[in-house]
Amino acid sequence: MSVHIGANKGDIAETILLPGDPLRAKYIAENFLEDVTCYNEVRGMYGYTGTYNGKRVSVQGTGMGIPSISIYAQELIEQYGVKNLIRVGSCGALQEDIKVRDLVLAQAASTDSGVNQRRFHGIDFAPVADFNLLKKAHDIATERNFNVSVGNVYTSDNFYTEEKELTNTLANHDVLAVEMETTALYTLAAKFGVSALTVLTVSDHIITGEETTSQERQETFNEMVEVALNAALSE
Ligand SMILES: O=P(O)(O)O[C@H]1O[C@H](CO)[C@@H](O)[C@H]1O
Numbered sequence: 362m363s364v365h366i367g368a369n370k371g372d373i374a375e376t377i378l379l380p381g382d383p384l385r386a387k388y389i390a391e392n393f394l395e396d397v398t399c400y401n402e403v404r405g406m407y408g409y410t411g412t413y414n415g416k417r418v419s420v421q422g423t424g425m426g427i428p429s430i431s432i433y434a435q436e437l438i439e440q441y442g443v444k445n446l447i448r449v450g451s452c453g454a455l456q457e458d459i460k461v462r463d464l465v466l467a468q469a470a471s472t473d474s475g476v477n478q479r480r481f482h483g484i485d486f487a488p489v490a491d492f493n494l495l496k497k498a499h500d501i502a503t504e505r506n507f508n509v510s511v512g513n514v515y516t517s518d519n520f521y522t523e524e525k526e527l528t529n530t531l532a533n534h535d536v537l538a539v540e541m542e543t544t545a546l547y548t549l550a551a552k553f554g555v556s557a558l559t560v561l562t563v564s565d566h567i568i569t570g571e572e573t574t575s576q577e578r579q580e581t582f583n584e585m586v587e588v589a590l591n592a593a594l595s596e
């Protein structure tokens with residue numbers, strides 16, 4: 362057991378999906394995996410291991426924001442030997458041609474967080490996705506005719522913000538969407554020499570104001586899960 366995960370060594374697969382919402386983890390386990398066991402209920406942050414097309418895979422809720430995902434990612438890598446981490450999250454779109462329910466693959470992640478400023482003594486580290494996972498995910502999404510965009514995302518410490526000028530500047534520099542975890546996931550993957558990718562579904566639109574319900578955020582982001590599972594588990 363680690364501090365925040367009540368699993369034994371060997372209970373967690375080398376490949377794991379990481380939704381922020383623990384109930385999305387439950388939904389994924391119940392609807393996509395076979396032979397499922399629940400290995401974690403500590404803090405209600407559900408974790409499950411099962412199989413997808415015969416291959417072993419886990420899914421673990423991470424909670425919201427950089428501090429929370431950092432705890433789960435580090436314990437999964439250091440204490441359970443996880444090697445491939447694919448975040449499956451929701452985001453707010455920053456570009457007009459990206460629509461609600463479209464997919465966004467995070468090639469890189471900008472941030473307003475001070476965490477990496479401290480880690481890298483004030484220099485601007487550029488956290489990036491694993492190229493192989495990114496390429497596979499993009500191939501799978503385009504083969505299936507899903508609406509998908511690839512590019513920079515903005516990992517913000519604030520869900521509620523009045524920084525319209527900042528949002529406009531980010532949008533004008535081709536940042537595709539805002540979410541709250543990817544900078545940390547990519548940085549920890551680089552530190553520990555493992556692979557990471559973030560696959561996002563647009564849950565709301567920062568420019569048009571269109572949004573989805575919390576029920577939809579939990580249960581209807583199936584395209585994202587299909588892309589993540591197939592990219593992570595293909596040879
Ligand atoms: O849907 P998840 O994966 O939680 O991701 C997004 O949703 C949460 C905010 O509502 C933040 O965690 C953000 O990154």
Ligand SMILES: O=c1cc[nH]c(=O)[nH]1
Binds near residue numbers: 454520541564567
């Ligand atoms: O962090 C997030 C997630 C979804 N939508 C947003 O606007 N922000």
